[in-house]
Amino acid sequence: MTRNTDVLVIGAGPAGVGAALAAAGEGTRVIIVDENVAVGGHLRWSIATQRGTIGDLTDARGTAIAAWAVERLRHSDVEIELGAAAWGLFDDRVVGVTSRERSFQIRAGSVIVAAGATDAAIPFPGWDLPGVLTSGALLRLMHLHRVLPGRRFVVVGADPCGDEAVEALELAGADVVTRWRTCHDIIAGGDGEVVWLDVPGARHDTDCIVIAASRIPDPELILQMGGAAVYSAIDDCFVPVRSETLETSISGVYAAGDCAGVLGAAEAFAEGRVAGLAASNGAGLERALGELAELRASPPPHEARRPTLPAPRDSTLVCRCERIAAAEIRQSIADGAATIDDVKRRTRSGMGVCQGIYCLAAVSMLLQRERGLAPEVVSPMKVRPPARTVPLAALAGTGE
Amino acid sequence: MDDSGSRRITRHPILGELPAADSVTFTFDGRSVLARADDTIASALLAHGIRRFRSMPETGAPRGYFCGAGRCMDCAVTVDGLLNVAACTTPVRAGMVVKTQHGLGTWGPS
Numbered sequence A: 001m002t003r004n005t006d007v008l009v010i011g012a013g014p015a016g017v018g019a020a021l022a023a024a025g026e027g028t029r030v031i032i033v034d035e036n037v038a039v040g041g042h043l044r045w046s047i048a049t050q051r052g053t054i055g056d057l058t059d060a061r062g063t064a065i066a067a068w069a070v071e072r073l074r075h076s077d078v079e080i081e082l083g084a085a086a087w088g089l090f091d092d093r094v095v096g097v098t099s100r101e102r103s104f105q106i107r108a109g110s111v112i113v114a115a116g117a118t119d120a121a122i123p124f125p126g127w128d129l130p131g132v133l134t135s136g137a138l139l140r141l142m143h144l145h146r147v148l149p150g151r152r153f154v155v156v157g158a159d160p161c162g163d164e165a166v167e168a169l170e171l172a173g174a175d176v177v178t179r180w181r182t183c184h185d186i187i188a189g190g191d192g193e194v195v196w197l198d199v200p201g202a203r204h205d206t207d208c209i210v211i212a213a214s215r216i217p218d219p220e221l222i223l224q225m226g227g228a229a230v231y232s233a234i235d236d237c238f239v240p241v242r243s244e245t246l247e248t249s250i251s252g253v254y255a256a257g258d259c260a261g262v263l264g265a266a267e268a269f270a271e272g273r274v275a276g277l278a279a280s281n282g283a284g285l286e287r288a289l290g291e292l293a294e295l296r297a298s299p300p301p302h303e304a305r306r307p308t309l310p311a312p313r314d315s316t317l318v319c320r321c322e323r324i325a326a327a328e329i330r331q332s333i334a335d336g337a338a339t340i341d342d343v344k345r346r347t348r349s350g351m352g353v354c355q356g357i358y359c360l361a362a363v364s365m366l367l368q369r370e371r372g373l374a375p376e377v378v379s380p381m382k383v384r385p386p387a388r389t390v391p392l393a394a395l396a397g398t399g400e
Numbered sequence B: 001m002d003d004s005g006s007r008r009i010t011r012h013p014i015l016g017e018l019p020a021a022d023s024v025t026f027t028f029d030g031r032s033v034l035a036r037a038d039d040t041i042a043s044a045l046l047a048h049g050i051r052r053f054r055s056m057p058e059t060g061a062p063r064g065y066f067c068g069a070g071r072c073m074d075c076a077v078t079v080d081g082l083l084n085v086a087a088c089t090t091p092v093r094a095g096m097v098v099k100t101q102h103g104l105g106t107w108g109p110s
Helices: A014-024 A041-045 A062-074 A135-144 A161-171 A220-224 A265-279 A285-297 A326-334 A340-347 A360-371 A392-396 B041-047
Strands: A002-010 A030-034 A049-054 A057-061 A079-082 A084-090 A094-099 A102-113 A117-119 A132-134 A152-156 A175-180 A187-189 A196-199 A202-205 A208-211 A215-217 A229-232 A237-240 A253-255 A317-319 B023-028 B031-036 B076-079 B082-086 B097-102
Touching (some): A002 A265, A014 A030, A030 A084, A041 A135, A102 A392, A117 A135, A135 A161, A135 A208, A152 A161, A161 A208, A175 A196, A317 A360, A326 A360, B031 B041
Parallel strands (some): A002 A030, A002 A102, A030 A079, A132 A208
Antiparallel strands (some): A084 A094, A117 A215, A196 A202, A229 A237
């Protein structure tokens, strides 16, 4: 079953919302899809102030912006599909979407990928124990479901999202044992769950370790279609090459927001507006470009830079899904693996269910170190659909 | 004390009082769990301090809630006989039969 539309927006975070509202404002038919149960993206679980202006709101909390987005979209002509994960981008701008055990296609005149970023991971001994989680996972749990996943918290890692996590924990009345601003030389331990964290010089009694690593752009759908990508030093990963109007090297496919480089919410929204207006030939495009340029010129809300990954010990798990330790990855490199795909084929790292989100940054770092390679030449893993798990029954069209 | 779990943040300086919600009961490894209707399986289990959701193939090592986004699958549980269900993104439903997924799991009726 194929639906047709003028503009398909993938992701309903600030960039996607900006794109959908802008395009719909031009009278264009717009469908927006998001795998979550509500629009707003990561702003839904952020109570921190988002600097800048989005729509009618200035310096508002993430939760307030998400609520605003819900209302604005509801009063627009945008068709909204929630719980709907875009898993493949194909020729002629046909996108495969899976929702509630069904799969269907959307064919669009233009596609705007606004799929956001994922929490980065920093491997350290014991990081696979229950009780270790990413800062995004913590905020979702605390702010969407009002649950604390432990009693005595440690936040590790240098990223400013760790400060947001500490603030959130303290506001919730949780006991923050320590904020340790690096993941070098830390070891977590416990019997089946986190019980302690060793840092140089001390052992902390903790049952919950929050990893404060930055977020990594997720341009997977663009890479699937062979879109040109380039290394971004500030994100320490590959991001899509885009024109001034945010079109990728794939004709009619745009990338806006965090999926092309981590931004503050206001800038992501402004990128969405540019892409939405470009995709719908909107008259306000020049002005939107000017607004985006102004935002880009002003200082970023924080230094959006990925901290250096510590070189994992040989026994530390790097690939969580396939349970591959750093020693095995180092061995594959010593045996001749020179690319991420080489390492993947030899070790299975990246073949697991997460498809490399949580291990390939470390694999890349090991390739760089062991082979003396610059990050720009360590190309991302070759990605193929599906970008999300899809039941075979859904693809066969025989799902219930 | 909210009996949908001792780990609930019942009052919050920004989010306010925890709003009332309908209750939902499901089972986890045969044990009855009281949840809020707006819970995911993961949030309901974590609210009761249950943090181990699966054990890995070969090693049997326990995994729990890691990414919260349905990507890492550390939280994969078996639900009503269906394997590899991400607890963190699956809403609770009354009468769900949820089990720890051991290794690759076993297909078949619960």
